[in-house]
Amino acid sequence: MSSIIETKGITKLYGKTRAVDEVSINVNQGDIYGLIGKNGAGKTTLMKLLLGLAVPKSGTVKLFGGADLSRSRKRIGSLIEAPALYKNQTAFENMKRFSYFAPATDDEIKSILTFVGLGNTGWKRAGQFSLGMKQRLGIAIALLGRPDVLILDEPVNGLDPAGIKEIRDVILELNSKGVTFLISSHLLDELGKIATRYGIMANGRLVEEISAAQVEEECRGCLKVVTDDSFKAFNTLAAWRRDIKAEVYGNELQIKSPVEDSSVVASLLVNAGVRVYELKAENVGLENFFIERLGR
Ligand SMILES: Nc1ncnc2c1ncn2[C@@H]1O[C@H](COP(=O)(O)OP(=O)(O)OP(=O)(O)O)[C@@H](O)[C@H]1O
Ligand SMILES: [Mg+2]
Structure with a gap:
């Protein structure tokens, strides 16, 4: 099984806080890797390190098995914390803006918007979107450029139960087409429905890496x-x-x-x-x- 994301002893300090502390994770091709931890555990910081949005103090990152990170990162779509949207523009216009970095045709944009359930938002501007709609648009933006990997930080944050299920279906469908996921979430039951592996973080450290099958085995009976x-x-x-x-x-x-x-x-x-x-x-x-x- 080929490794898609691999870190070795990666560490990030904010002042004296060891936000990410000697973390070595391994995400394999086809995984839906669930990153779990309490508030402040270091999940978002770890994702930022992978994406090059934060610079590590020490440790290494390998993406797609190689060290050419800037090229590899073009194959990764991401949604970190709340999406940064152009408030005065529609969903389509936002997508056009972001497709500057990850090219997509108008038809592709329309089909991605339909895929995430934003096919009918018309002239409504992103600033007037509900929390769940903004989140969906964030995921749509992450899908531009047909990424091989999606890094999603709390992707169902603020969504209603029907919306959560829709995003779950979106994730499962993409995964069945070969997209690898790294997802953080506090909704363990929800994550439990889709994750193939888990990384458990506490105080910046990776406490355990375990497969969904192992978790099930531990709890069965x-x-x-x-x-x-x-x-x-x-x-x-x-x-x-x-x-x-x-x-x-x-x-x-x-x-x-x-x-x-x-x-x-x-x-x-x-x-x-x-x-x-x-x-x-x-x-x-x-x-x-x-x-x-x-x-x-
Ligand atoms: N830009 C920053 N400046 C200073 N400290 C930061 C910064 N970003 C994160 N931290 C600190 O790093 C630690 C890890 O934060 P991080 O946001 O990665 O946690 P998290 O696991 O994503 O938490 P949550 O579940 O609340 O999203 C925290 O102690 C936080 O205060
Ligand atoms: Mg976070």
Whole structure:
């Protein structure tokens, strides 16, 4: 699998803040790579470093396997934070302006606008667009020049649920045609629907890089049990299976070892005199997986 984005020990300081600290990531051809982290973790800064919008203090970036960054960057479309739009111009006129950097014919522009759901905005100016419309226009601009890679910083920020789904479909369709994505988002459930790999950032550092399959594997068959006595529940289960992995969060016990038959757990607990209020056989959840790594 060929590497599309590769950094080695990349570091960016703002004053004394290590915004990006010795980060080595690897995005492969065809990935939808989800970058996750709390506010201030360094996601946007890392994207800016990749795009040449910020200069690293140290470390290296390779794009498409090579070190000729200015040429490679022409193959990357991006939307970083809010799109910088010409407020007094229409969606089409904005696209014309930006196509100066990434050439596109009028027909191509029209089809991109239709693709992102802005086919009917007519004479409305970008300054009068809703947040979601501006975001869509930002994505449309990123698509100019038929990029092989899209770097999208919080692309569904401000979109309504229907809009989020539309952007998801846009991403999946482009990905099926071979476009590689690096996407940051706080909406873990949403990211979980599309990402093939994740990079988890905290305090400028890359805490973990993990595939979606691995995340699923870790959570499969896990159980969430709400009882009147988490510790008694834990001890009961530990007596049943000595190697059981479980964590207590208040009245909630999260069993992290796969349990084949949740009814066995229920009857064990009830027989031990523990009141069981809730027992969920669904996975402990992508969200918990990340929260564990990022801290509560
Ligand atoms: N232009 C700047 N000048 C000074 N400090 C900055 C600048 N840009 C970012 N920082 C600092 O770098 C750190 C990382 O910021 P960054 O914007 O990359 O985080 P983020 O993960 O994108 O957060 P969010 O989820 O809120 O978008 C923060 O501590 C931030 O204050
Ligand atoms: Mg950010």
